[in-house]
Amino acid sequence: MATDADAGPIRSTQLEPYPTDFTSWKFLAWMGPVFLAAFFGLWGVLAGNIPPFPPSASAEEVWQNYHDHRLAIMIGMTVCLSLTACYMAWGVAISQVMQRIEGPNGIWSKVEMMGATITCAPIMTACAIWATAAHEIDSITPQTAHMLYWFGWLLIDLAYLVTSFKIAGCSIVFMRDRRAKKLVPDAVSWWGWVTVASFFVVNAIPFVTTGPLAFNGVISFWIAFFTWFFWIPSMSYFIIKAVDRIKAEDAADGRRID
Amino acid sequence: MTLLRERATWVWIGLMMATCVTTWGLSKDAFNPTVAVVGIFLIAALKVRFVILDFMELRHAPVPVRMAFEVWVVAVAVIILGFWFATIAPG
Amino acid sequence: MDGVWVFIGADSVIFAILFLTFMQDRHADAAVFEASRQTLNADLGGLDTLILLTSSWLVALAVQAVKRDELNRAPRYLLGGVLTGLMFVASKSTEYGQKFAVGITPATDPFYMWYFTLTGIHLAHVLLGTGLLTFAWRRSRQRRFDSGNRAVLECVASFWHLVDLLWIVLFPLLYLMRMAS
Numbered sequence: 408m409a410t411d412a413d414a415g416p417i418r419s420t421q422l423e424p425y426p427t428d429f430t431s432w433k434f435l436a437w438m439g440p441v442f443l444a445a446f447f448g449l450w451g452v453l454a455g456n457i458p459p460f461p462p463s464a465s466a467e468e469v470w471q472n473y474h475d476h477r478l479a480i481m482i483g484m485t486v487c488l489s490l491t492a493c494y495m496a497w498g499v500a501i502s503q504v505m506q507r508i509e510g511p512n513g514i515w516s517k518v519e520m521m522g523a524t525i526t527c528a529p530i531m532t533a534c535a536i537w538a539t540a541a542h543e544i545d546s547i548t549p550q551t552a553h554m555l556y557w558f559g560w561l562l563i564d565l566a567y568l569v570t571s572f573k574i575a576g577c578s579i580v581f582m583r584d585r586r587a588k589k590l591v592p593d594a595v596s597w598w599g600w601v602t603v604a605s606f607f608v609v610n611a612i613p614f615v616t617t618g619p620l621a622f623n624g625v626i627s628f629w630i631a632f633f634t635w636f637f638w639i640p641s642m643s644y645f646i647i648k649a650v651d652r653i654k655a656e657d658a659a660d661g662r663r664i665d
Numbered sequence: 666m667t668l669l670r671e672r673a674t675w676v677w678i679g680l681m682m683a684t685c686v687t688t689w690g691l692s693k694d695a696f697n698p699t700v701a702v703v704g705i706f707l708i709a710a711l712k713v714r715f716v717i718l719d720f721m722e723l724r725h726a727p728v729p730v731r732m733a734f735e736v737w738v739v740a741v742a743v744i745i746l747g748f749w750f751a752t753i754a755p756g
Numbered sequence: 757m758d759g760v761w762v763f764i765g766a767d768s769v770i771f772a773i774l775f776l777t778f779m780q781d782r783h784a785d786a787a788v789f790e791a792s793r794q795t796l797n798a799d800l801g802g803l804d805t806l807i808l809l810t811s812s813w814l815v816a817l818a819v820q821a822v823k824r825d826e827l828n829r830a831p832r833y834l835l836g837g838v839l840t841g842l843m844f845v846a847s848k849s850t851e852y853g854q855k856f857a858v859g860i861t862p863a864t865d866p867f868y869m870w871y872f873t874l875t876g877i878h879l880a881h882v883l884l885g886t887g888l889l890t891f892a893w894r895r896s897r898q899r900r901f902d903s904g905n906r907a908v909l910e911c912v913a914s915f916w917h918l919v920d921l922l923w924i925v926l927f928p929l930l931y932l933m934r935m936a937s
Contacts, residue, residue, distance in 0.1 A: 582759075593759025601766040608877070615862075618781070618869040625777040626873070630770055671820060677813035681806060688802030692932045699936065705928045713921045720816045720917045733765065741772050741925060745933075748779035752786050753936060 415585045416508065416656075426663045433650045435500035438493040439643035443636065445490035450534065454483025459623040460556070463616040466549035469556045473544040484538035491530045498523020498573065501642065504590060504649045505580045515576035522573025529566035533559040560622045561613060567606040567631070574599045574638065590649040595641045602634040676719045683708050702749055710742040760911045764918050771922055774877075775929060778870050785866050790935040792867035795860070800851050801931040804844055805923060811840035812920040815889065815913045822901045822909060830901065834893035837916065841886035848879050871930055878926055881919045888912045 451457035460472050473480060498520055505516035540547070540555035547555075578599035581591035609627045611620035619626045658664050668674050687705045696704070717734045718724040724731075782789045818833035855861075855868075862872040892912045895901060901909045 593757075594762045597759040597762040598766065600763055601770075605770070615869070618866060619774065619777060619873050620869070625773060626877075630773065634766075668817070671817060673813055673816040673820065677809060677816075680809045680813075684802060684805045684809065687928065687932065688798060688805070692798060692934070698934045702933055702936075705932050709924055709928050712924050716812060716917055716921045716924065720812050720920070721914050722816075722819075730761065734768075737768050737772060741775055744772070744776050745779060745925075745929065748776075748783055749933065749936065752779075752783045 427654075427657065429650060429654050429664070432500055432503060433647060435496045436643065436647045436650055438500070439497035439639050439646065442490065442493035442497060443639045443643075445487055445493065446530070447636065449483040449487040449490070450530075452483075454480045454487070454537065459560070459628060461616075461623050462557075462560070462612075462621045464553075466553035470544065470547075470549035470552040473541050473552055473556075477541045477544055480541040481538055484534040484541065488531050488534035488538065491527045491534070494530070495524045495527050497643070497646075498526075500650070501577060501646055504646055504653070505577070507649075507653055508584045508590065509580050513580065515580045518576040519573045522569055522576065525569045526566075526573065529562045529569075533563040536562070564609045564612050564622060564627065564631075567609055570635070571603045571606050574603050577642065578603075590652060591642065591645040595638075595645060598634070598638055598641060602638045605631045605634045673719060676715050680712050680715060683712055703746060706742055706746055710738050713738050713741075757907045757911050760914065764914060767918060768922075771925075774874060775925065778874070778929065781866055781870065786935060788865050789867045792865055792871075793931065793933065796871070796931050797851060797854065798931045800847060801927050804847050805927050807840050807844045807847065808920045808923050811837050811844070812917050814840065815916050818892075818896070819906070819910060819913050822896070822906050823903050825903045827896070827899055827902060830896045831893055834889060834896055837889045838886060838893055841882060841889060841916075844882055845879070845886065848875065848882075874926055874930065878919070878922060881922070885912075885916045885919045888915060 447457070455472075455476055460469065464472070501523070502516040502520040505519055506513055509515060536555055536559045540552055540559075544552060577591070578596040581589060582593060582596045584590055605626075608620060609622075609631055612622045612627050615621045615624075618624055622628060654664060687708050691701045691704050691708075693701075714735070717738070718731075721734075723734055814833045814836040818830045818837065821827075821829040821833060852872075860868055862869045889912060892901075892909050896909070
């Protein structure tokens, strides 16, 4: 199977004669850890989604939970909603590194960019739904609170395949890297496959409220989310380093470094 | 028989026999539950260890890799048996 | 291909977490777990174990044959691995069919939720592994593995042994673990 990668790493002499903006590239690469900190700290801890309020809870219990934690949920969800854009920015930095392996017109780098961007959509929308429930809690019925709570979870969980596509794209491309020392090591790519595999099971969440498959269960929550939480910093670390390595490669090729 | 010259064949025969002992022997009511369950899981741990060392061929792998899998076997056995002893029958 | 050990290691740790959570839930609901466990068919579970052990052995023999460049033997062993993998799928389908026929589903009780979840995830591993073995069998028929080129075959084999060893724990965990008296 002939691929772009078979031609070896893409060197700067094959690229257009424009200088590369390494400073912006590195800034964007740092947006991965920023996203993770925001999502974990604001969506997860402050707004009380780690661990999730149980799916088996009655409408009255859900309403009471929003009522009791109204301010924390509003702050957590609205600030996380804004900072979720960092995931898109980070995806662009990863995509750009992938192009130095599969070529400037490589197909998986496009999947990475679109996948990271569309991953933001369900997260932002779910945050807005939960923020609305908290904001309006004193004027809505328990049934409406329960509906909004489930709406958020169904959206944020079942949109997983968008993220699966982009993680698979990263694993495929970085495993094809022909450099003696790969930009992203195989261990991270294989962790990506673990993450992709762990997502599928969340398809069960609409049908259960207790046990391992419920949206607060060991598989659908703890394993599916935490494999991803581990993938993000692992990938960020090597993307940030890859920017420096590519800069050194370009310098060795005698290309102008700005 | 060339097959009998393979270590894997002898390991396989041992694993098959161990499975018969647990499935159609130890699990029967003739044994008291503690003997049966402890026996069944120690045999299972031993079977897993043989699969790791001889089928996966980690017997000659670097020590850290081999240790990681050995620790996994012990940890799983301790978790299962620990919880089992902690779970007392009602009544 | 050393990175495949990250996948195998992570999968093992995930299953260890599942065993732990299963035992926790069993602890909270011991009588229900024991009553439902007794309705499982341990003979079929034991047979499944024998099938997977045999399958694992055949695949180990294939790797040994390739190491010695006995390239005629490897495809036969790998085909044996594929067929035993399919036997496991057939056996599990029969077992699920028997459960559904008497109205048992994942919604029956917490034990059966765990039973279908754990065996279902394991069955997904078996299906993936059987597919990978089929791929390896075809490649070995084309003489594309030999003693100097066997990394892909060894990755597939290692995954298949993982599928085997997970079942070695799952079988007694679900079918044989009687309650303490």
